[in-house]
Amino acid sequence: MIPESLWGVWCVWRRYYSAFLKSIVYYLLTTFLEPIFYLLSFGLGVGALVGGITTQGAHLTYRSFIFSGIIAQTVLFQGFYEGAFGAFVRMYYQKIFQAIAITPITLSEVLWGELLWDATKATVAAEVVALIGVATGDFHPGCLLTILPVAFAGAFLFSAMGLASAGYSRSIDELSYPQYLFIFPMFLFCGVFYPIDGLPRVLREIAWFFPLTSVNAILRSLTLGLPLEAQAVPLLLVWLLAMVWVSRRSMFKRLVK
Secondary structure (H helix, E strand, O other): OOOHHHHHHHHHHHHHHHHHHHHHHHHHHHHHHHHHHHHHHHHHHHHHHHOEEEEOOEEEEHHHHHHHHHHHHHHHHHHHHHHHHHHHHHHHHOOHHHHHHOOOOOHHHHHHHHHHHHHHHHHHHHHHHHHHHHHOOOOOOOHHHHOHHHHHHHHHHHHHHHHHHHHHOOOHHHHHHHHHHHHHHHHHHOOOOOOHHHOOHHHHHHHHHOHHHHHHHHHHHHHHOOOOOOOHHHHHHHHHHHHHHHHHHHHHHHHOO
């Protein structure tokens, strides 16, 4: 017998899943095309200019390096945008949160279900990128399993970050602030496109402050066999716990009058 609280979370997840099936063709098309475009533009285009790179004592092709970074970038964007813009629309325009909360399902269960669904979508997208990497020979097939918990943890973190942004934003336009002041800097400076060990020390320390650097480091260790940097796991866990707490607090303050 599933406890009532877990049953409520499951019902919310299933509600989102049922709605998602109506647009699954669009989701699969965009999820597959985006990493392929990155592969063609960066992996083949820039890779032809750069050739190989050396990081943490290992020599890699730029295509493999960028492909592993795209997994982390997918977790970042898919998780944040679903948690921020998707949740804001469901909360503010569609009033789905409020509608579900007047059923026997509590607001707390609605928020857990929201985070779980957002993280699920982002994790699936990350697995699609890894699958393409396996098909091109850049990753070992075993990484499809080993990256799963890390991708889900990162997706949950960035979904919570998006949900917190939705909770604190008074209008959908205000979501541009965290998007441009936090998400894009992570995308550009946290090692998606280049090894951060080549940066000056101050910039490296700033990069490690952002959670995407930890997600990147762990995923590259699992997909490319690079040494795991010791600070990556505890930093990821601290960010995860903090953002889940902040996201739920912001939404309770927003929805409970």
